[in-house]
Amino acid sequence: xxxxxxxxxxLTLKVWRQAGPQSRGEFRxxxxxxxxxxxxxxxxLDILNEQLIEEGSExxxxxxxxxxGICGSCGMMINGQAHGPDNETTTCQLHMRRFEDGDTIxxxxxxxxxxxxxxxxxxxRSAFDRIVQAGGYVSVNTGQAPDGxxxxxxxxxQESAMDAAACIGCGACVAACKNASAMLFxxxxxxxxxxxxxxxxxxAARVLKMVAQMDTERFGACTNTYECExxxxxxxxxxxxxxxxxxxxxxxxxxxEEKKEGSGAG
Amino acid sequence: MSDGNQGxxxxxxxxxxxxxxxxxxxKWDRCKNDLKLVSPNNKRKYDIIVVGSGLAGASxxxxxxxxxxxxxxxxxxxxxxxxxxxxxxxxxNAAKNYPNDGDSVYRLFYDTVKGGDFRAREANxxxxxxxxxxxxxxxxxxxVPFAREYGGLLANRTFGGAQVSRTFYCRGQTGQQLLLGAxxxxxxxxxxxxxxxxxxxxxxxxxxxxxxxxxxxxRNLVTGEMEMYAAHAVxxxxxxxxxxxxxxxxxxxxxxxxxxxxxxxxxxxxxxCYTQIHPTxxxxxxxxxxxxxxMSESLRNDGRVWVPRKAHDTRPPSxxxxxxxxxxxxxxxxxxxxxxxxxxASRAAKERCDAGYGVNETGKAVYLxxxxxxxxxxEEKIRGKYGNLFHMYEKITDENPYKVPMRxxxxxxxxxxxxxxxxxxxxxxxxxxxxxxxxxxxxGANRLGASAxxxxxxxxxxxxxxxxxxHLASRSxxxxxxTTAHPQFDIVKGEAEARIxxxxxxQGNRSVQSFHRSLGEIMWNQxxxxxxxxxxQSAIESIRNLREEFWNKVHVPxxxxxxxxxxxxxxxxxxxxxxxxxxxxxxxxREESCGGHFREEHQTEEGEARRxxxxxxxxxxxxxxxxxxxxxxxxEPLTFETIHMSTRSYK
Numbered sequence: 001x002x003x004x005x006x007x008x009x010x011l012t013l014k015v016w017r018q019a020g021p022q023s024r025g026e027f028r029x030x031x032x033x034x035x036x037x038x039x040x041x042x043x044x045l046d047i048l049n050e051q052l053i054e055e056g057s058e059x060x061x062x063x064x065x066x067x068x069g070i071c072g073s074c075g076m077m078i079n080g081q082a083h084g085p086d087n088e089t090t091t092c093q094l095h096m097r098r099f100e101d102g103d104t105i106x107x108x109x110x111x112x113x114x115x116x117x118x119x120x121x122x123x124x125r126s127a128f129d130r131i132v133q134a135g136g137y138v139s140v141n142t143g144q145a146p147d148g149x150x151x152x153x154x155x156x157x158q159e160s161a162m163d164a165a166a167c168i169g170c171g172a173c174v175a176a177c178k179n180a181s182a183m184l185f186x187x188x189x190x191x192x193x194x195x196x197x198x199x200x201x202x203x204a205a206r207v208l209k210m211v212a213q214m215d216t217e218r219f220g221a222c223t224n225t226y227e228c229e230x231x232x233x234x235x236x237x238x239x240x241x242x243x244x245x246x247x248x249x250x251x252x253x254x255x256x257e258e259k260k261e262g263s264g265a266g
Numbered sequence: 267m268s269d270g271n272q273g274x275x276x277x278x279x280x281x282x283x284x285x286x287x288x289x290x291x292x293k294w295d296r297c298k299n300d301l302k303l304v305s306p307n308n309k310r311k312y313d314i315i316v317v318g319s320g321l322a323g324a325s326x327x328x329x330x331x332x333x334x335x336x337x338x339x340x341x342x343x344x345x346x347x348x349x350x351x352x353x354x355x356x357x358x359n360a361a362k363n364y365p366n367d368g369d370s371v372y373r374l375f376y377d378t379v380k381g382g383d384f385r386a387r388e389a390n391x392x393x394x395x396x397x398x399x400x401x402x403x404x405x406x407x408x409x410v411p412f413a414r415e416y417g418g419l420l421a422n423r424t425f426g427g428a429q430v431s432r433t434f435y436c437r438g439q440t441g442q443q444l445l446l447g448a449x450x451x452x453x454x455x456x457x458x459x460x461x462x463x464x465x466x467x468x469x470x471x472x473x474x475x476x477x478x479x480x481x482x483x484x485r486n487l488v489t490g491e492m493e494m495y496a497a498h499a500v501x502x503x504x505x506x507x508x509x510x511x512x513x514x515x516x517x518x519x520x521x522x523x524x525x526x527x528x529x530x531x532x533x534x535x536x537x538x539c540y541t542q543i544h545p546t547x548x549x550x551x552x553x554x555x556x557x558x559x560x561m562s563e564s565l566r567n568d569g570r571v572w573v574p575r576k577a578h579d580t581r582p583p584s585x586x587x588x589x590x591x592x593x594x595x596x597x598x599x600x601x602x603x604x605x606x607x608x609x610x611a612s613r614a615a616k617e618r619c620d621a622g623y624g625v626n627e628t629g630k631a632v633y634l635x636x637x638x639x640x641x642x643x644x645e646e647k648i649r650g651k652y653g654n655l656f657h658m659y660e661k662i663t664d665e666n667p668y669k670v671p672m673r674x675x676x677x678x679x680x681x682x683x684x685x686x687x688x689x690x691x692x693x694x695x696x697x698x699x700x701x702x703x704x705x706x707x708x709x710g711a712n713r714l715g716a717s718a719x720x721x722x723x724x725x726x727x728x729x730x731x732x733x734x735x736x737h738l739a740s741r742s743x744x745x746x747x748x749t750t751a752h753p754q755f756d757i758v759k760g761e762a763e764a765r766i767x768x769x770x771x772x773q774g775n776r777s778v779q780s781f782h783r784s785l786g787e788i789m790w791n792q793x794x795x796x797x798x799x800x801x802x803q804s805a806i807e808s809i810r811n812l813r814e815e816f817w818n819k820v821h822v823p824x825x826x827x828x829x830x831x832x833x834x835x836x837x838x839x840x841x842x843x844x845x846x847x848x849x850x851x852x853x854x855x856r857e858e859s860c861g862g863h864f865r866e867e868h869q870t871e872e873g874e875a876r877r878x879x880x881x882x883x884x885x886x887x888x889x890x891x892x893x894x895x896x897x898x899x900x901x902e903p904l905t906f907e908t909i910h911m912s913t914r915s916y917k
Binding site: 020036038039040042043046047050053054056057058059061063064065066067068069070071072073086088089093094095097118119122124125126128129132133134136137138139140141142143144145146147148149151152153154155158161162165166168169192193196198199 | 343345347350412414419463556662664777779
């Protein structure tokens with residue numbers, strides 16, 4: 001129900017504060033009262049920040065933008081879980097009704113070597129952009145395209161490609177993985193394009209280059225714990241990792257694309 | 267801005283639309299044939315700045331880099347992939363006529379002009395319809411996974427304001443997939459070394475030299491440093507100004523700053539009063555609310571909008587039998603039913619709620635009911651079409667829309683107004699081009715659903731690559747090489763720094779956000795779905811007072827010398843506080859109702875919008891005159907060579 005009659009929550013927050021990339025960080029504790037269960041998690045942080053500004057202290061920095069779960073800007077570890085306790089839910093779509101009065105909530109940034117902290121809960125995820133730059137595209141210039149219906153795509157392939165393409169690039173998969181692996185992110189893009197005829201000509205080169213870049217960025221290897229899938233706010237499946245491994249294997253064995261020394265699909 | 271009569275000037279030389287002569291269907295070809303070209307070897311000598319990385323920005327940047335120009339892209343987000351185009355849900359229109367239901371370029375053009383209540387520039391809209399089909403082809407080639415039929419061919423659905431199915435879609439995430447397509451094209455150019463992306467940068471001012479746009483000053487949001495970049499052309503692709511209202515479906519970071527700064531440097535601002543209030547959003551629930559969430563218009567394909575037939579009926583919807591329900595859109599507009607355009611649907615919802623038939627504790631909501639669609643098609647089919655939207659609705663409201671009807675209410679969604687541009691998408695400042703939602707040209711006074719994605723990509727993929735070349739080739743003599751060592755860069759940078767220091771220096775006791783909320787209340791209450799002269803005058807007065815209070819009482823913590831989100835927000839709100847007045851002023855001067863601009867003084871007996879073509883068939887373009895002077899309102903007459911301006915009817 002959209003109602004404001006529910007009981008308000010009092011909470012203790014333990015928030016990671018870190019002034020800059022080189023500074024030492026620490027948890028600081030804050031008390032919040034009168035939190036409506038209908039608030040989103042980020043609206044709760046807005047209230048905390050208003051309170052901090054009133055007290056003359058510095059507000060908590062966190063990335064956020066669309067607040068409807070699609071832009072991938074927001075993301076934090078909430079009680080040790082990427083994006084918090086709800087399945088298939090971004091931090092901005094998590095609501096305070098999920099918490100109890102009196103709860104203590106631990107809030108940390110994504111932690112991974114490849115995602116250095118910029119400030120407080122804000123991390124640098126530009127490594128993801130570089131993985132896409134390595135090959136996450138179809139090489140078609142504007143104006144070169146044939147009619148959209150000239151290549152039929154079986155509906156099942158399109159649906160499956162769409163499931164993979166739904167990735168929002170938030171980084172929860174990396175944050176949830178004990179190895180800080182970017183296999184789910186990378187495989188989602190590889191898998192999206194490997195299932196469509198448009199992706200076919202660069203299929204082998206794409207997977208080889210993207211995997212190499214992933215390794216260069218110092219993301220860890222995959223050890224099949226599936227934490228990434230559990231944390232993914234849009235339900236990207238680990239079957240994409242299996243598909244990427246198969247693509248990688250095929251590319252190394254059969255393609256004429258050059259493989260970088262020392263890289264592997266993890 | 268100060269009191270006093272606004273100057274009125276009709277179509278001065280500076281408002282030359284550069285629409286070519288000849289039949290409507292040949293104008294774009296004629297224009298292209300006359301454009302000067304930059305030869306392939308010379309393109310690498312030119313630098314182009316693109317501000318914003320949404321559909322317009324990313325598609326323009328990728329296309330220009332492919333041609334060989336050196337492109338620099340700036341965005342305030344941490345990655346170009348996060349621009350707010352990503353949140354567009356429903357779809358993108360194109361005149362492909364794949365369903366064989368009678369669509370054509372002309373029909374798409376006509377529906378768009380009519381949907382915009384005959385307040386758009388005819389030639390621009392026709393071009394938009396012409397290139398719409400190319401957009402779909404381009405996106406498919408990039409690997410955008412559009413929905414398909416079982417035979418493997420592209421699927422379509424219907425959107426508001428149309429009687430054909432011409433909307434292509436990727437589930438409820440069309441904007442995301444189109445943006446990722448454009449983003450991947452841009453990433454390809456980054457890897458080729460032709461484009462460079464500067465994320466976490468906010469454009470704070472435009473640098474003009476010899477009357478031409480030659481660069482920008484932006485703030486590095488991580489280090490706080492001011493950075494300067496020079497170029498031969500600047501493309502503004504910075505989206506709309508819906509966040510003037512505080513609560514809107516825009517992302518939190520969406521702002522008017524880049525466009526408003528260009529306005530202050532001499533770019534005319536056209537039709538700022540044209541704002542779109544989207545009928546199907548999740549209602550406001552508390553004073554802590556930070557944004558509103560859209561439920562795609564596509565839901566109206568299967569959802570039926572209703573309120574109880576009895577005023578103040580407090581029964582739960584499940585206990586209200588069909589005969590006690592008023593499907594008011596189907597009743598009032600039998601031809602289009604639930605698929606009327608957004609402005610019509612929003613006003614109809616407001617009318618019912620104002621009359622006491624609204625639901626929710628606040629009385630400010632109507633039902634969007636999927637019961638019949640689920641009975642007819644089954645839950646699985648509905649889940650396939652709208653699964654992510656239903657999921658999002660449940661997350662936010664804690665109600666299951668498969669079981670109970672959604673509750674929805676109109677909210678600010680899109681802004682049709684924007685910087686004035688000619689047929690080349692060039693503003694009144696030579697070398698400054700404006701694309702996508704940031705310009706004013708294609709949607710008139712109301713935008714039809716699935717047209718924003720179409721326009722952003724049309725501008726970026728298929729218009730700007732031609733017209734920028736003409737600017738560079740035809741003005742090569744005056745486009746001397748300029749670097750950031752030019753003294754004008756330092757002057758503009760100094761002004762931008764001073765503005766930030768002034769904001770921090772106030773040291774008051776009220777937060778930036780609280781000012782933004784107050785501005786939003788004024789705008790929504792007096793310049794929202796219904797407007798009248800007294801309300802608008804009072805809004806202008808209230809905005810001026812609030813602005814004064816802001817500059818005396820705002821508290822911006824920290825310094826400008828590092829990562830400081832409060833400094834970012836303060837600069838944006840300071841601009842909204844000026845821009846809101848311009849918006850209200852424009853609404854006050856436009857003494858007619860058209861599209862999303864509804865003046866209560868101008869309505870028919872049935873409560874429909876009454877246009878005044880005799881006096882207002884023009885674009886109002888505002889020219890800045892300095893901080894203490896009233897802006898001048900210029901007019902560009904709208905002439906329709908092909909179609910007849912009729913009263914819009916969806917009955």
